[in-house]
Amino acid sequence: MSQLDPSCPCGSGKLLGQCCGPYHAGSHAPSAELLMRSRYSAYVLGLVDYLVATTLPVQQSALDREAMAAWSAQATWLGLEVEGSEVFGGQPEHAQVTFTARWHDENGEHCHRECSAFVQVQGRWYFLDPTAPLKAGRNDPCPCQGGQKFNKCCAPYLGT
Ligand SMILES: [Zn+2]
Ligand SMILES: [Zn+2]
Incomplete structure (x- = not known):
């Protein structure tokens, strides 16, 4: 991605400043x-702070910022395709987004399809990172602080 190319890396066809840019600058998606x-655009642009800030707050300390920065820098990002998203009712609200991301690195070309989970807490969406397990008992208050028991809230979206 050239520094001179103003189109958004997420592939929306819009300019960065009219697509993901405002979220990177602090507006809530x-x-x-x-x-x-x-978040895909942030990987392309190396915005690790943004990737951390948009992960569920209680998971942020478990993230490996250096590994994220290294992966972001090492990869040549080839594109994003969002297949669909589903928003589930309830409080707090959860959503799942299915997408395919493609990138190229020293080991060749990669294509990764994922169904990512998100939760909305106090009006803000956060990524639920499945690699940073939430430590809570099934009947404990959910660590997302959405006010539900863990097993009725984020647990099902993390495969726990
Ligand atoms: Zn975008
Ligand atoms: Zn929760």
Whole structure:
């Protein structure tokens, strides 16, 4: 991605400043799909702070910032395709976004299809990172602080 190319890396066809850019600058993404797209763009642009800030707060300390930065820098990002997103009712609200990301690195070309989960807490969407397990008992208050028991809230979305 050239520094001179103003189009958004998420592939929306819009300019960065009219797509993911405002979210990177601090506006809250209004949907899980837009948050997911802006996180892909952040990987392309090496915005590790943004990737951390948009992960569920209680998971942020478990993230490996250096590994994220290294992966972001090493990869040549080839594109994002969002297949669909589903928003589930309830409080707090959860959503799942299915997408395919493609990139190229020293080991060749990769294509990764994923169904990512998101939760909305106090009006803001966060990525639920399945690699940073939440430590809570099934009947404990959910660590997302959405006010539900863990097993009725984020647990099912993390495969726990
Ligand atoms: Zn975008
Ligand atoms: Zn929760």
